[in-house]
Amino acid sequence: MTQPGAEPWGDVPAGGTVLFPGSTERNLTGSWRTKLPVIDFDACTDCMICWVMCPDSCFKTAEGKLLSVDLDHCKGCGICATECPVKCIEMVLEERD
Amino acid sequence: MTLKLRDLTLLDDGFESGHGLCAGCSESVIVRQVLLALANEPVVALATGCLEVSSTRFPDTSWKVPLIHSAFENAATSASGIEAAYKALIRKGRMADRPMTFVVFGGDGATYDIGFQWLSGALERGHKFMYICLNNEGYMNTGIQRSGATMLGAWTTTTPAGDLVPGKPQWRKDMTGIVAAHGIPYVAQAAVHNWKDLMTKVRKAEAAEGPAFLNVFAPCDRGWRYEPEDTMAVSRLAVDAALWPLYEIVDGAYKLNGPRHKSKPITDYLSSQGRFRHLMRDREPGVIEDIQANVDREWNRLRVRCGLEPEVLEKTQV
Amino acid sequence: MVDTQERPASAGPATSTAIAVNGGEAVAYALKQIEPEVVAAYPITPQTLIIEKFAEYCADGLVRTEYINVESEHAALSACVGASAAGARAITATAGPGLALMFEMLGVASGMRLPIVMHLCTRALSAPLNILGDHSDAMAMRETGWVMLSGSSPQEAYDLALVAQTIAEHPDVMLPTANLVDGFMVTHAVERVDVLPDDVVREYVGEYEPETSLLAEGSTATYGALDFRDYYFEHRRQQEAALYRSRPIVEQALKRFGEISGRDYNILEPYRMEDAEVVLVLLGSAEGQAHAAVDAARATGLKAGALRVRLFRPFPTKAVAEALSGARVVGVLDRAIGFGSVDNPLLSDIKSTLWTQSNRPLTKGFVYGLGGRVVTLGQFNQAFDELRSALESGEVPLEPTYLGLREDGEVSE
Numbered sequence: 001m002t003q004p005g006a007e008p009w010g011d012v013p014a015g016g017t018v019l020f021p022g023s024t025e026r027n028l029t030g031s032w033r034t035k036l037p038v039i040d041f042d043a044c045t046d047c048m049i050c051w052v053m054c055p056d057s058c059f060k061t062a063e064g065k066l067l068s069v070d071l072d073h074c075k076g077c078g079i080c081a082t083e084c085p086v087k088c089i090e091m092v093l094e095e096r097d
Numbered sequence: 098m099t100l101k102l103r104d105l106t107l108l109d110d111g112f113e114s115g116h117g118l119c120a121g122c123s124e125s126v127i128v129r130q131v132l133l134a135l136a137n138e139p140v141v142a143l144a145t146g147c148l149e150v151s152s153t154r155f156p157d158t159s160w161k162v163p164l165i166h167s168a169f170e171n172a173a174t175s176a177s178g179i180e181a182a183y184k185a186l187i188r189k190g191r192m193a194d195r196p197m198t199f200v201v202f203g204g205d206g207a208t209y210d211i212g213f214q215w216l217s218g219a220l221e222r223g224h225k226f227m228y229i230c231l232n233n234e235g236y237m238n239t240g241i242q243r244s245g246a247t248m249l250g251a252w253t254t255t256t257p258a259g260d261l262v263p264g265k266p267q268w269r270k271d272m273t274g275i276v277a278a279h280g281i282p283y284v285a286q287a288a289v290h291n292w293k294d295l296m297t298k299v300r301k302a303e304a305a306e307g308p309a310f311l312n313v314f315a316p317c318d319r320g321w322r323y324e325p326e327d328t329m330a331v332s333r334l335a336v337d338a339a340l341w342p343l344y345e346i347v348d349g350a351y352k353l354n355g356p357r358h359k360s361k362p363i364t365d366y367l368s369s370q371g372r373f374r375h376l377m378r379d380r381e382p383g384v385i386e387d388i389q390a391n392v393d394r395e396w397n398r399l400r401v402r403c404g405l406e407p408e409v410l411e412k413t414q415v
Numbered sequence: 416m417v418d419t420q421e422r423p424a425s426a427g428p429a430t431s432t433a434i435a436v437n438g439g440e441a442v443a444y445a446l447k448q449i450e451p452e453v454v455a456a457y458p459i460t461p462q463t464l465i466i467e468k469f470a471e472y473c474a475d476g477l478v479r480t481e482y483i484n485v486e487s488e489h490a491a492l493s494a495c496v497g498a499s500a501a502g503a504r505a506i507t508a509t510a511g512p513g514l515a516l517m518f519e520m521l522g523v524a525s526g527m528r529l530p531i532v533m534h535l536c537t538r539a540l541s542a543p544l545n546i547l548g549d550h551s552d553a554m555a556m557r558e559t560g561w562v563m564l565s566g567s568s569p570q571e572a573y574d575l576a577l578v579a580q581t582i583a584e585h586p587d588v589m590l591p592t593a594n595l596v597d598g599f600m601v602t603h604a605v606e607r608v609d610v611l612p613d614d615v616v617r618e619y620v621g622e623y624e625p626e627t628s629l630l631a632e633g634s635t636a637t638y639g640a641l642d643f644r645d646y647y648f649e650h651r652r653q654q655e656a657a658l659y660r661s662r663p664i665v666e667q668a669l670k671r672f673g674e675i676s677g678r679d680y681n682i683l684e685p686y687r688m689e690d691a692e693v694v695l696v697l698l699g700s701a702e703g704q705a706h707a708a709v710d711a712a713r714a715t716g717l718k719a720g721a722l723r724v725r726l727f728r729p730f731p732t733k734a735v736a737e738a739l740s741g742a743r744v745v746g747v748l749d750r751a752i753g754f755g756s757v758d759n760p761l762l763s764d765i766k767s768t769l770w771t772q773s774n775r776p777l778t779k780g781f782v783y784g785l786g787g788r789v790v791t792l793g794q795f796n797q798a799f800d801e802l803r804s805a806l807e808s809g810e811v812p813l814e815p816t817y818l819g820l821r822e823d824g825e826v827s828e
Contacts, residue, residue, distance in 0.1 A: 007656070009649040014589065014657075015528035016642045016650050017627060018153060021161040021635035022113035029115055048102035052292050053329060055125040057114045064103035075120035077318075078326030083290075091326070140629045142497065143639075153640035155650075163629040165500050166639035167523050171493035174485065178453060178497025178505065181481035183630055185452035186503060188479045191622070192630060215493065218486030 025073075029056065033076030035091040037069055043088035050080035050089060100296050105133050109161070116159040117151035121325025123289040123315040123332065124148045124231050125159075128202065130292050131229055132162065134299035137198040142166070142175035144207030147238040148231060170212040172201045173219035176226040198303050199226040205246035206236045208312075209272050220279040220308045227302045227309045230272070233317035241320040245270040248340075249391060250384040251372045253320075258375035263384055268391045273312045277346045281308040285345035288314035288336050290329040294343055294354055301345070314341045322371020331369050337361035339396040344403065351402040359396065363389055428677030431609035438569035438601035439464025441608045442508070442534050442594070445576035446480075447472045448616040452503035455483040455494035459513040460546045461598040462536040466508060488513035492520035492531070499529035500638045502628030504580070507531065510598055511538030514552040518559075524591040525560030525654060527639055530583035530623065531591040533561075534576060537699065537750075538598040539786040547787020548598030550698060550750040553727070554760040556593070560654055562661050563728035565595040567684075567702040569606045572596040574678060575725075577611075580620045581668045588661045590654070595727070597700035599787060615675055658729045665726050682726035683734050687713065691720025693802045694739060694776075696765055697748040698724050701783070701790045705748070708795035717803055724761070732768045739769065742776045744802045748795075749815070750784045759815060777805050780815035794818035 013019055046066050051059040055077060058070040081089040110129040118125050124147060132139065143149040143166040152159035153166060165175050176199045183199075186192040203212055208230040216228060235253050236242040243253040249268045252258045256265040277284045283305035287295040295313065302309030316331040318324065323331055335341040338361045343354040367373040367385065376384050400406040436444065442465045446454065456466045473482045485491045488509050495505035509517060514535060524531050537553050539545040557563065562582055564575045575594045583592035596602055611619075627636045642650060662682070669680040686706050688694065693712070695705050705721040712719035722738055724731070739745055749759035758766060762780040769775045781798050784790045797818060805811045 009652055010656070012646055012649045012653065013156070014650070014653055015526065015638070016155045016640055016646070017527075018155055018158040018637035018640050019627070019635075020156060020158065021637075022159060023157040024115035024117075024152065024154075024159040025113045027115035027117070027157070029117070032120060046103065048106055051106055052102055052130065053126055053290075055118060055120070055122045055328075056116075057110065057112065057125075057129065061106040064106060070114065073114035075325075077121035077328075078324075079121060079328055082326040083329050140501070150641045153637050155640040155642040155646050158637035158640060160637055161635055163631075163634040164637045165497060165629060167493060167496045167500075167527065168519055171490060171520075174490045174493035175497035175500075177483055177485070177490075178455065178494035178499075178503075179501040179629060181453045181455070181483050181494065182498040182501035182503030182505070185479060185481040186501075186630065189450075189452065191452075192502075193632070195632075197630070214486060215490055218490055221486070222483065 028072045029075050030072045033074055033094060035076040035078060036071070036094040037074065037076070037078070037080050038090050038092050039066070039069065040088040043086055045086055047085060049083050049085060053079050053083050055079065100293055108133055111161045113159045113161060117154070118147060119319050119325070121318040121328050122147070123233070123317070123328050127229070127231060127289050127295070127313050127315055130295050131200065131299050134296035135198050135200070135303055136300070137196040137303065139198045139200050140164070140179055142172045142179065142199065142201045144172035144201070144203035144212060145169035146204040146207060148202055150238060169207055171215045172203045172207060173212065173216040173228055176201045177219045177222065177224045180224045180226055201226060201228045202231055203228070204238070205230060205232040205234060206244045209245035209270050217279065220276065220281050220310070223307050225307055227299070227311070230310070230312045231315045232312055233315045233320060235317070235320055237317050237320040246272065249388050250376050250381065252375060253372070263375055263381045271395065276310045280349070281310065282306055282348055283309035283345070286312045286314070286341065286343055288332045288341055288343060289316065290332040291336070291343065291355070298345060301347070320372070322374070323369055327369065334361055334366040334369055338363045338366045338392070340366055340392055342396065342399055344399060351399070353399065353403040353405065363392060429611050429615040429675055431611055431676065433607050433609050435605055436569060436608050437464055437603050437605045438572040438596050439536070439603065440468045441569040441573035442576050442596060443468035443472070444610055445573045446506060447478055448613050449504070449577065449580055449620050450478045451480055451506045453481050453483065453495065453498035453505040454507065455485050455491045455498070455505065456507050456509070457485050457488045457491050457513060459488070459510050461538060461548070461602040462508045462510045462513070462534070464602055465534055465536070488516040489520060492517045492524060495531045496520060496524055496527065496529055499531050500527065500628065501630045502623070502625055504623040505531050506533070508534040508536065510536040511540055511552045514556060515540060521556055521559040521561065526650070528589040528654070528657070529591060530589055532579045532583055533591065533593045534596055535593050536596050536598045536602045545786040548600050549785045549787065553595050554751040554753065557728055557760060560590065560658060561728060562588070562590055562592040562658065562665065563595060564592065565698050565725060565727050566601065567597070567700045567723065569601060569604060570608050572601055573608050573610065574672060574676065574680070577616060577620055578668050578672050582661060582665050584623050585661070585664045588657055588664055590657055590661060595699065600700035611676060619672065619675055662726070662729050662731060680725065682731045683738055684723040684725055685738055686721040688720040688722060688738060690718050691741065692718040692743045693799065693806055694720045694722055694742045695746045695748060695795065695798060696722045696724065696761065698727060698761055699750065701748065704790050704792050704795050707792050708799055711792070711796055712799040717799065719799055730764050730768070735765065735768045736772050739776060740772070744777045744779065744806045745769070746779045746781055746798050746802045748781050748783055748798070752782060752785070777809070777811050779805055779811045781818050782815050783818040788819050791819065
């Protein structure tokens, strides 16, 4: 429901209802990070522990394989590195401008 | 479907990144596990708290499933209303009968304290919904204040570790036991690090013929004063020390899921977090003993209820 | 009660059936005909007549409603919020302290733009504990963003219960709406109530068809998000605009109701106002006493009139100003005290309304009937006597007059 009439404020979705599912994706929380997960894909067994334990849904997969880390959103918490059973993830201090 | 992580990666968990929860927060990990485990279309009700303010800020939301938040104390009642609407709309032929699951997420403040009555009413009425308590033992959203779930001796901003009073003076409420006393079909304790146990319990909760309650241990790196990467490790220590046993109560029958034995001393758990630092400086051995006594009492009681100890043990306690 | 009725053969007002019920049961009968998906309520005097009767309808299978026996009034409105967002028609009823316990959710319901309907059986607020009627509760909710209608009889309680539904759910309104049913004086008064045929009611109220809902197929809506400094202000402004926009919609709803019922209502209920110079303004069930006092004053030659406010929120400023344009002295009857305010609530609205008018009349406040204190014709005769003195002297005291207040402090042992 939007407000009829010419008031520009009337076009804001009424009642504060959010109609853009998953839209926080546009918030690039990767900027919070000081350390970066670096994955040794040769050692990775695709066990997906990092995927299920990531608070920020950053591990991208396809057909049961780990593909990449979403660095736009990774906050650098390091849970993945701590929990990885084969220790193939290392947290590395990130140099930024 | 059996729970295999590789299979689960093929699913959309319905919760998007870009939310404002702290780095290392356990809450979104639990949310993702819950949503992934569900078989039915969910509708989510949130209590006010970290998860709500961090994942739904107009005009954005992290959620890709329908969700409602209306106040702090009443998320169980939101679910009551939604479930009632669902039943009546189907009965009146105004919506197609399709399987849906109504899931509530509330923090321990919303569950143990301010929303206690609302939860109890909804459980007693028998609405078919699943209540997930994200138990981080305090009011983290307002700045780490104590709740009825905060552990004895813990530093919080309203139970500071002073010279006279060393942190929170009281033990904690046995909320899982209180919920179980409602006689609902499914009650369980779970912890964030044990994804398989948690997701299995979510599935059982979803299949239950009535209300289900999961009290999920949800460490908070900001409030508990540990490094973000240790969230799962802290959770594991709590379970291993039997501070947070994993168990379930199915139609009144208790079953212990872990640990089999107390495999770690509670001091390992206490020393993993800054909120107990004052206890570990040898200033408060009495508090640590009290914590151990409470843990032992609850642990023995649980083992009795699970049929692992003779009943006489319980009677000798406190 | 009569459960089956014949649809009228001709156009125009439907054939009503007369039943003898109290106001509470009259509202329950309206709820049965509306057959909302969800009713959530917690028992409190004097609202119990509504929910007990409605529970009987549920128990007898006469409605398909889910009736949630919640554990508190806060939960009653919380459940309605959940149900309404889920796409259901949701109704509650309460009174006095129950409304006070709901307070947080009153603003949530209006802020989330959920068209919940509440039947408020007006009751005094504690302390001291008092279960009887006055308007303290209604006045406490007057700025929470609800449309507020007020009736004066069991008939009107029934009628406005139906009208409220169509106002709340109007796409240009989408605001919760309260039907004020005066505690005991209306809720417990047995009178003849003409009820409409079920199918006529159903056609009048229609079904609630929201644009979005939690249960809609494929819904991904997030309701009740945190709203910060970037959008909260706009949402509040929208809410205000919607409330004011409801005014003509209320008028249309009443007009449409008049067409099916033959009972012509408007947002104000004037009595002998055509040439009235001295007017009593009021809200609710004391209308009978007010009319009798007008007649008595007229008999002595005073050009007296009464004006009852049926639409209390949004306050019908323009209509009130017009109705009072010929008045020289206006007395306002408040059944509540606005502690510490410049004026009591209704007087405050009336004075603000008149302030911008040329030739504004003198105004005088009266407080009456608190905590169920019996309202008598003598009290309102006294009010007209004071207004007559004001008309003659051109002066009014600023202090309100407390009608029916004890004149001594004796407490019997």
